[in-house]
Amino acid sequence: MGARKYIKDIWGAVKSLATGMKRTMYYFFHHKEIITQEYPDNRDTLILPERFKGEVVMPHDEKNEHRCTGCQACELACPNGTIKVITKFDMIDGKKKKAIDKLVYHLELCTMCNLCIEACPSDAIKMAQTFEHSVFDRNKLIKVLNNPGSKIMEGVE
Amino acid sequence: MWSFSEIANSMHEWLSKTFNPTWTLIIEMVIAGVAVIGLFAVLGLVLVIMERKVSAWMQIRLGPNRVGPKGMLQSLADTIKLIVKEGMTPAGADKILFNLAPFIAMIVAMLLLAPIAFAKDFQLWDLNIGVLYVAAVSSIMVISILMAGWASNNKYSLLGAMRSGAQIVSYELSAGLSILAIVVLTGSLQVSDIVHSQADGWWIFKGHIPAIIAFITFIIAVTAETNRAPFDLAEAESELTAGFHTEYSGMKFALFFLAEYVNVFIVCAIGATLFLGGWMPLHIGNWTGFNHAMDWIPSSIWFFGKTFFLIFVIMWFRWTFPRLRIDQLLNLEWKYLLPISMINLLIVTAIAILKWHF
Numbered sequence: 006m007g008a009r010k011y012i013k014d015i016w017g018a019v020k021s022l023a024t025g026m027k028r029t030m031y032y033f034f035h036h037k038e039i040i041t042q043e044y045p046d047n048r049d050t051l052i053l054p055e056r057f058k059g060e061v062v063m064p065h066d067e068k069n070e071h072r073c074t075g076c077q078a079c080e081l082a083c084p085n086g087t088i089k090v091i092t093k094f095d096m097i098d099g100k101k102k103k104a105i106d107k108l109v110y111h112l113e114l115c116t117m118c119n120l121c122i123e124a125c126p127s128d129a130i131k132m133a134q135t136f137e138h139s140v141f142d143r144n145k146l147i148k149v150l151n152n153p154g155s156k157i158m159e160g161v162e
Numbered sequence: 163m164w165s166f167s168e169i170a171n172s173m174h175e176w177l178s179k180t181f182n183p184t185w186t187l188i189i190e191m192v193i194a195g196v197a198v199i200g201l202f203a204v205l206g207l208v209l210v211i212m213e214r215k216v217s218a219w220m221q222i223r224l225g226p227n228r229v230g231p232k233g234m235l236q237s238l239a240d241t242i243k244l245i246v247k248e249g250m251t252p253a254g255a256d257k258i259l260f261n262l263a264p265f266i267a268m269i270v271a272m273l274l275l276a277p278i279a280f281a282k283d284f285q286l287w288d289l290n291i292g293v294l295y296v297a298a299v300s301s302i303m304v305i306s307i308l309m310a311g312w313a314s315n316n317k318y319s320l321l322g323a324m325r326s327g328a329q330i331v332s333y334e335l336s337a338g339l340s341i342l343a344i345v346v347l348t349g350s351l352q353v354s355d356i357v358h359s360q361a362d363g364w365w366i367f368k369g370h371i372p373a374i375i376a377f378i379t380f381i382i383a384v385t386a387e388t389n390r391a392p393f394d395l396a397e398a399e400s401e402l403t404a405g406f407h408t409e410y411s412g413m414k415f416a417l418f419f420l421a422e423y424v425n426v427f428i429v430c431a432i433g434a435t436l437f438l439g440g441w442m443p444l445h446i447g448n449w450t451g452f453n454h455a456m457d458w459i460p461s462s463i464w465f466f467g468k469t470f471f472l473i474f475v476i477m478w479f480r481w482t483f484p485r486l487r488i489d490q491l492l493n494l495e496w497k498y499l500l501p502i503s504m505i506n507l508l509i510v511t512a513i514a515i516l517k518w519h520f
Contacts, residue, residue: 033478039222
């Protein structure tokens, strides 16, 4: 180890440690940066981070239409069998067309890993930010994501 | 204006008038002991809440905010909880050593308090080898840690204790060498002499860059000696659960916990005494007006202010830096701190001989 490298090492160490200390000192004096949410107290004004994931939902538009084609990509992507897609066949113009009957979602098994949302080719499902999921009966955690009587949106293949 | 030394003197006069000399001495010793225990209790409470608040704010958290105003009584509540808890001794442990270890940790901390000057003329024992005494007694600390680790009959405890042994033995060298730098400049080991030698400016200002380097090595070495992050390998809660005090609970754990904080206070007090002038107000050379203005602030406030500033710096280290590995730890000491402080000591000696310091 040359003397040059030795001194360079010391200088680099001092510089990088000083950078870290500057950052923590900034946080120490800037209390507005605090990200802790005092949850039960500020339940009404809670600010959740953008990427917080609470449960899987399927958005419907005002005509009670969703974007799910029943391709089962989410079911295959799920690592722990949370999603079950039950398909049916609609008769449109005398032709059989695949559609979903029920998209069953087991919230009690879900780890919020986001793989189903990434796998979905038609952006039919997304993560909601609701998180107060406690119930007294575990059967209430088994949810059907598509609304009763809903149809697939026009133009989604 | 009242001061600690006046209170102590008037107490001594009253006691000598009322009792014979032997009883006066005994009563004074008891008062000093009670005062030390009281200081420990207060320090434990204050430093724990300070650490928790500082850590929270540095990590963008809120910290304790439920017990008392702004959470300031949290450490009191924790202490009550620890007193109420059962102090268990594991079945396979060496009972005598296991129960003795926390008390040794506390006794070492109490012994270290003796030569510290808390205010002007207010010191328990101004012995003529004060700094040497501190350096010598602080190494007994490792005995209590090794004792706790060995007696627990637990692999985590033993590993933590062994790491702590390696760490304290090596870091004592650079701590000692940086203390020596100031001893060389002062020419005395007595704490009161060292403080009085800084009447016209603190050593960190008077001793040029070598004094600053000595100060930095001292702070790094004492952080390692008190087993605090980034050198907390003896505890290393993510690898060794709690290291040497894994098996301790209740008040015995609390004694270790308290000893850690009291040790931090003591090393910071020594750092403040050696480098920042102890209770000596900020004096600059011959600026009599400025020096008089600074003298208005009581000496105890100067001492505690400097000490708590250093404690804050050490907490700042703890909540900024990640923990070192054992090989990195020993590399830092033997390859960097030790050579640097040895060369530094040489330069300081040259400065002292040639009288280059102010």
